[in-house]
Amino acid sequence: MAVHRVAVLALDGATPLDLAIPAQIFNARPETPYETTLCALDAQVATSAGFSLVAGGGLDEVRDADTVIVPGFEPIVRPPDAVLDVLAEVRARGRRTVSICTGAFALAEAGILDGLHATTHWRHVGELERGFPAVTVDRDVLYVDQGDVLTSAGVCCGIDLCLHILRRDLGAGIANEIARGLVAAPHRDGGQAQYVPAPVAVAGDASLSATRAWALERLAEPLTLPVLARHAGLSQRTFIRRFGEETGTTPLRWLLGARLGRARELLETTDQPVDRVASDCGLGTATNLRLHFRRALDTTPTAYRRTFRTPGPARRPSP
Known part of the structure; x- marks a missing residue:
């Protein structure tokens, strides 16, 4: 299984959690092809938490990586020209470039x-819009996928973005398994609105997580x-409001x-016919499943299975 090299590029003031997320998710495992290296302009990197890290x-x-991930950093200042030149070179070579949180400012500075x-982080979307008018900033999303x-x-x-990349590279089965190991949601819908400061919940309000977990066990119903x-x-009205x-x-x-x-997981991990998959996941008929697959994934269930239903070692992602 060919290695897919991931470079996590730490800038001065890097956010430790932003660094840890890709390091953990793209950690080398028997079922994945990733080889991840913490990289930096200088060997020692000062983090925003007050301690330093040594980059390998x-x-x-x-420059040689297949995927380059730039975690968030603060304060948000223009990275050194040497860093921006390498990022631009990586992009020009068609390699995948990724940012977490305020790492988007580094990608923007590199063009x-x-x-x-x-x-980017909801606190900084306005700053990104003002500083880089050539970029269309989406304010209420968890992540944006523009291909490479x-x-x-x-x-x-x-976490959502890195699991999305895993899902794109290796399929829902492996992504879901790694998400379970992290005790993270394999996929979250929604946007940044859920993180924008809101009034404190009324005393006695409880999370709807139990209902969501209950529903996940009964998707066929x-x-x-x-x-x-x-x-x-x-009440339905209160439920909709609280759920949102x-x-x-x-x-x-x-x-x-x-x-x-x-x-997706059933198509990858079983040989069930498409109509049985549609029934077991609660979408009713094969026709309905095909309709939603086409809308959401721009493919068909059969084509998806052909791509991801591969026995033996996991496939490597495209370089």
Whole structure:
């Protein structure tokens, strides 16, 4: 299995959690092809938390990587020209460039985001818009996938983006398994609105996570809005409002995403016919499954299975 080299490029003032997310998710495992190196302009990197890290690689390793990930950093200042030149070179060679949180400012300074959609931490979207008018900034998303250029919103949204990359590279089965090991949601719908400061919850308010977990175990069943609200012990109106506050999306949109995720995993890991997959994930018929696959993934269930239903070692991602 060919190695896919991932360079995590730490800038001065790097956010430790932003560094740890790709290091953990793209850690070498028997079922994945990743080889991840912490890289920096200088061997020692000062983090935003007040301690320093020693990088195992330099700009040469960034230049040779298949995927370059720039974690967030603060204060947000223009990176050295040597760093920007390497980032631009990597992009010009068609390699994948990724940012987490304020790492988007480094990609923008290198000209990588010009003409593209991108995002960053909700506190800094205005600053990104003002500083880089050639970039279309999406304010209310967890991450933006522009093919070989991907950006995430603040901090923990880096988990969502890295799992998305895993899913793209190796399929939902492996991504879901690694997500379970991290005790993270394999896929979250919603946007940054759920993180923007909001009034404190009223005393006695409880999370709807139990209802979401209950629903995930019953995706094949007819889970209507009244059924979900009844399980939560709320009126439908209150349930919709609370669900949106917690997830940034609607109950039915979340449910569709969960069912598509289940369908992808069944297509990868079983030989069930498409109509059985559609039934088991709650989408009813093969025709309905094909419709939603085409809308969400721009492919068919059969083509998806042909791509990801591969026995033996995991496939390597495209360089």
